[in-house]
Amino acid sequence: MFQQDIQLIAFDLDGTLLDSVPDLAVAADQAVQALGFPSVSEVQVRDYVGNGADILIGRALSQNLTIDPSLSDELRGKARELFDDFYQQTGHRLSHLYPTVKETLQELHRAGIKMALVTNKPSKFVPDVLVQHGIADYFVDVIGGDTFAERKPNPMALNWLLEKHQLDAAQMLMVGDSKNDILAAKNAGCASFGLTYGYNHGEPIANSNPDYVADSLAQLLDVVLVSA
Missing domain, CATH: 3.40.50.1000 (HAD superfamily/HAD-like)
Structure with a gap:
């Protein structure tokens, strides 16, 4: 009681x-790869979530919990747009x-x-x-x-x-x-x-x-x- x-x-x-990580991981991976960055796994994304989509995609681009300060706002913004599009396309099926x-x-x-x-x-x-x-x-x-x-x-x-x-x-x-x-x-x-x-x-x-x-x-x- x-x-x-x-x-x-x-x-x-x-x-x-x-x-929700399975769908988030698919979207994050597609977004970073579309920009020529290395693939991210579901295991990685499980550690990256929790602080909002902007932080998630920044971490995915950086392959680290600490976001690379050299990433430009323009790049992170484009990655976020791609992430949103890919995440919507997943239909949350996973x-x-x-x-x-x-x-x-x-x-x-x-x-x-x-x-x-x-x-x-x-x-x-x-x-x-x-x-x-x-x-x-x-x-x-x-x-x-x-x-x-x-x-x-x-x-x-x-x-x-x-x-x-x-x-x-x-x-x-x-x-x-x-x-x-x-x-x-x-x-x-x-x-x-x-x-x-x-x-x-x-x-x-x-x-x-x-x-x-x-x-x-x-x-x-x-x-x-x-x-x-």
Whole structure:
């Protein structure tokens, strides 16, 4: 049982609800190769995601978590355009929900807990992904990486949710797989639930000191819902 009366749960998307790396890797690889750069693998891209598409493509061009400062803005912009086009063409066919995700969202919905999506993914890609995987109707708010001037780990999106729903920080929980999610929660003053299976640049999520660490999203039910 959770210590507080949680009324709103904010979820990250990629690496938390959805394993989207297979499609992201295809698009990133096609984009960098189209510009004459070396191929990138799915294994590499798993470490590159989590900070938005601009950072992802910069890392793919650099073949490193640290973006090569010699890459021009023009080149990175062209690579981003190509990436967006190729990613749209994938149709998200290779992406899939993690185990227990849909069942957990259903249980939380039945319990009357509001849910929001707060992702660093570009907004234009989010609605189709949610609809395709049958989870769009669970979220009262959907916030993309370009919805506000700042994205996670900045707490702007979480603060907006608190204000919109007239909640105290103690009444909201952030669920994610990366240090950006945990830091956003800390910066907003709310608790965090970290998942071990997602994308966190190869670093254990426990190192970011979330309030809870879990191997499965289903464990969220034990944290949030009060047993009968």
